[in-house]
Amino acid sequence: MAKLEPYKGDYYLWAYIPSLAASVIFLILFFTCTVFHTWKAWKTGAKFCIPFCLGGLFEIIGYGGRTDCTNNTAQLGPYIIQSTFILLGPVLYAASVYMFLARLIRSVNAEKYSLIRIDWMAKTFVTSDIISFIVQGSGAGMMAMNGMASTAKGIVIGGLMIQLIMFGFFIVTSIVFEKRIRQAPTADQASWQKHLYPLYAVSVLIMVRSIFRVIEYATGQNGYLLSHEWPMYVFDAVLMWAAMLIWGYWHPGALRAEKSGVKLLSMRSY
Template identity: 50%
Template sequence: MAVLKPLKSGYYVWHYVPSLPASVVFIILFLFITAAHGYKLYKFRLWFCIPFLVGGLMEVIGYIARAKAENETDKLMPYIVQSTFTLLPPVLFAASIYMVLGRIIRAARGEQYSLIRVARLTKTFVWGDVVSFFIQGSGAGLMAQGASLSSTGQWIVIGGLLVQIIMFGLFGMIAMVFHYRYTRYSVSAMAYSGSNWLGSLYMLYGVSLLIMVRSIFRVVEFVMGNDGYPMKNEWTLYIFDAVPMFIVMVVFYFWYPSKLQPLNQDTERVNSAEGLDSTDGVVQLYMGDRQVGQKD
């Protein structure tokens, strides 16, 4: 039977013995849905969805590390891997989500109803996502260095999570303002035929809310610290992190943005407006509409 053990220094990085069965369940779930996303990505060539696939792979690795940690609570590496690889995936999910909104706006021919020009909207939120990613990553690295830096690392992670929450709040506001204006001014529903762009917008609302709730939970977890209830009770991680993130991946899969194209492909080139190739320093996550003519 697994026993909770400290590091050689006497410091406990774990406050419980991680559940092997729970870890295995979510390894299987995330592996399955990530493979499904890989199939969709291959089929439709929607390169801006690559972060979603990478996020799913990180979840799988994170829960493999938790499974391994059941009998290795006295070793630092499994803790570092599971902590980092379950903390960062939502940031990657967000990168793809941000880019979907721009495609929805263009597909609906509603650029004039957006608070921010579509190309600028995409770049602004992706840059914010990059900042959040690196802040959280650096904080997670410090937390793994031991008791002396753990508190500092936790507050840095909190800062990164707050950036993510603020960006999601602004994102949601922009999406809802666009939705309201578009509906209010009765723009023709025929502006985009052949796809349920409105369904994609509702999908964004749903997954954004789930990620927001998860991020708020993580802020509470880190603010309460090592002696707080969330850090000492494993079930909170699964209910407020693992389950919501799995649902996010499932919902995004079934409402995959494979048909979000403007009606006139000759005059509306989404890749030129939303592509990140003109933004120095950011990995090119999006390569345009290669899925033209393909069906779900």
């Protein structure tokens, strides 16, 4: 029978016993979506979607680790695995989202409407994403170390803030592009709206989830969000699964078929 046990002395890794059923359900949901996204990226040749697929893999590993935590609440290994991989998955989603906007703008020959020079757009955002990934990952790995919890919390919040600030700037960049192209449409518009609006939706979901994570860590280990399980599923798991559904239904790789002959961005060129 599952039991809440201390890691060392009177120090507990968990404030509750993680739900095995919830972990298994989201493990299956993310596994299914990741398999679909991997197949879709391969079929369409959309290399920029590779980080998105890796983000799904991180979610799978995270929730796989979480299933082991139900009966091992005193074990550090499973705790770190689930904490780190679930935290970092959305950072990889963001990398694909960043690259796709540059691809979309170039596909409709609207580089002049971009707030940032098109050759630098994805490089700028993806670089910030990599920094956020490293900062959050290092903080997450320190969370359970004795005497390091406060420092680790600050590091994770710092990484999340980098992501939030850059994602906010990214959304502004997207909105400016839409406003400009509406005011002066290009001759080669294709169906940019069909791709831009799902991009907005996924971006908002990632932002809401990141805001939740900042508040969660800021309120501390004894705060309501970290001491109860349901907020993590409602404001993280469900939102990121919804992001995968939206990105899958309106898959950005379809742009290749719609705009055959147009120079498209690859992972190498961003």
